Amino acid sequence: MRAIIFVLLLLIGASGCIVSVDPRALDETVNVPVENTPVENPPVVNPPVVVPPTTPPVDTNLVTPPVAPPVTPPPTVPATILLSKTQVAAYSAKKDCWVIYSGSVYNVSSYTSHPGGNVYVPYCGKDMTKAFNQQGHSTKADKILSGFLLGKVGETIPASSV
Numbered sequence: 001m002r003a004i005i006f007v008l009l010l011l012i013g014a015s016g017c018i019v020s021v022d023p024r025a026l027d028e029t030v031n032v033p034v035e036n037t038p039v040e041n042p043p044v045v046n047p048p049v050v051v052p053p054t055t056p057p058v059d060t061n062l063v064t065p066p067v068a069p070p071v072t073p074p075p076t077v078p079a080t081i082l083l084s085k086t087q088v089a090a091y092s093a094k095k096d097c098w099v100i101y102s103g104s105v106y107n108v109s110s111y112t113s114h115p116g117g118n119v120y121v122p123y124c125g126k127d128m129t130k131a132f133n134q135q136g137h138s139t140k141a142d143k144i145l146s147g148f149l150l151g152k153v154g155e156t157i158p159a160s161s162v
Contacts, residue, residue, distance in 0.1 A: 092125025100127040
C-alpha cells in the first residue's frame with residue numbers, strides 16, 4: 001500500500017497535475033513486492049486518470065511586493081494673493097483671522113493678548129474700522145496692530161508673506 005501511495009506522490013510531483021485513482025485499486029489486501037521480484041499474478045490496477053490543472057501551479061514562496069498608493073500632488077499654492085474684501089472674508093475664525101482697518105488688511109490670527117479678551121473675534125473676516133475707532137484705542141494699540149499688516153485692500157502681495 002505504501003508503495004502505491006509513493007508512486008502516486010511521485011506522479012503528482014513530477015507532472016504538476018492532479019491525479020485521480022479508482023479507489024477500488026487501493027485495496028488494503030494487495031501485496032506489493034518490496035524487492036524487484038516478479039509476481040505470478042500481479043493485481044489489475046486501473047490506470048490513473050490525469051486531470052490537467054486549470055491554472056498553472058502557484059509558487060507560494062514568492063512574495064508580491066505591496067503596491068504603493070497613487071501619489072496625489074500637493075495642492076498648488078498661488079504665488080500671489082489679492083487682498084480683497086472677498087479674500088478677507090475667507091479668514092473669519094479666531095485661529096485664522098484677517099480684518100480690515102482703515103483700508104488695510106491685517107492678519108491677527110496670532111494675536112492672543114488683547115486686553116479686552118476676544119472682543120475682536122466677531123470682526124474676523126470683516127471691516128472693523130468703525131468698532132475699533134469707537135472703542136478708543138491707544139497709540140500702543142495702533143503700533144501693535146501695525147505689526148500684523150499684510151497690505152492695502154486691492155493690493156496684490158506674495159503668498160509667502162501670509
